[in-house]
Amino acid sequence: MRKVRDYYAQKAKKDKYPARSIYKLEEAQQKYNFLRRGDSVLDIGCYPGSWSLFAAEVVGPKGVVVGVDLQEADQVPRPDSAKIHWMCQDIRDEDFVKNVRRIRPSFRVLISDIAPKTTGSRWTDAQQSMILVEETLRIAEMLLLPKGHYIVKVFQGEDFPDFVQGLKKRFDMVKVIKPDSSRVESREVFVLGMGFKKQPPGAGGTK
Numbered sequence: 001m002r003k004v005r006d007y008y009a010q011k012a013k014k015d016k017y018p019a020r021s022i023y024k025l026e027e028a029q030q031k032y033n034f035l036r037r038g039d040s041v042l043d044i045g046c047y048p049g050s051w052s053l054f055a056a057e058v059v060g061p062k063g064v065v066v067g068v069d070l071q072e073a074d075q076v077p078r079p080d081s082a083k084i085h086w087m088c089q090d091i092r093d094e095d096f097v098k099n100v101r102r103i104r105p106s107f108r109v110l111i112s113d114i115a116p117k118t119t120g121s122r123w124t125d126a127q128q129s130m131i132l133v134e135e136t137l138r139i140a141e142m143l144l145l146p147k148g149h150y151i152v153k154v155f156q157g158e159d160f161p162d163f164v165q166g167l168k169k170r171f172d173m174v175k176v177i178k179p180d181s182s183r184v185e186s187r188e189v190f191v192l193g194m195g196f197k198k199q200p201p202g203a204g205g206t207k
């Protein structure tokens with residue numbers, strides 16, 4: 001197992017990405033192709049910036065990426081990539097959506113690898129993860145374009161099946177993905193929703 005972990009860490013170093021998590025997004029992208037040339041992408045929980053760098057490469061110079069995190073990221077996009085706007089903010093802040101809209105009013109794709117600080121308790125970590133994940137979905141409801149796509153990391157806990165069921169009402173297709181580069185013993189999975197069924201304003205939330 002350690003060998004696999006080291007393999008992806010080494011590979012990230014060689015490919016000049018700041019985190020090995022890039023390969024989880026890459027694997028999902030290779031399979032489902034939810035990022036396209038020219039897309040606008042919001043990356044929630046972006047630090048140190050691998051997912052944003054990768055998304056910027058895929059969407060290319062006509063696309064745009066906004067990456068947000070509690071920590072300031074400053075990676076420089078590669079040539080022939082989209083511009084990346086780095087935001088340093090807590091997504092739970094009241095003015096978060098308003099501040100994103102100043103950069104870009106809406107997005108074709110929302111990607112999120114957001115994770116709480118781990119406590120060592122699986123139960124607490126899964127609960128904290130789900131609170132953040134629910135927040136990313138609330139943000140998607142406001143910022144995602146009709147037919148847009150959403151991928152989020154979740155630490156599976158007792159609320160996980162309900163979350164997936166809720167997503168099925170909001171997207172045309174929902175997949176739960178366990179990438180090869182994710183540790184087998186980790187409870188993390190990625191949930192992909194494709195084809196957002198945008199509701200008119202005031203029509204209600206995710207339930």
Ligand SMILES: C[S@@+](CC[C@H](N)C(=O)[O-])C[C@H]1O[C@@H](n2cnc3c(N)ncnc32)[C@H](O)[C@@H]1O
Binds near residue numbers: 021022051071115
């Ligand atoms: C696993 S890291 C993301 C790695 C990133 N996808 C990459 O490839 O470089 C998870 C991030 O979520 C961020 N995060 C956690 N809670 C947050 C919050 N409330 N608002 C914004 N970012 C948050 C953390 O600061 C952390 O940097």
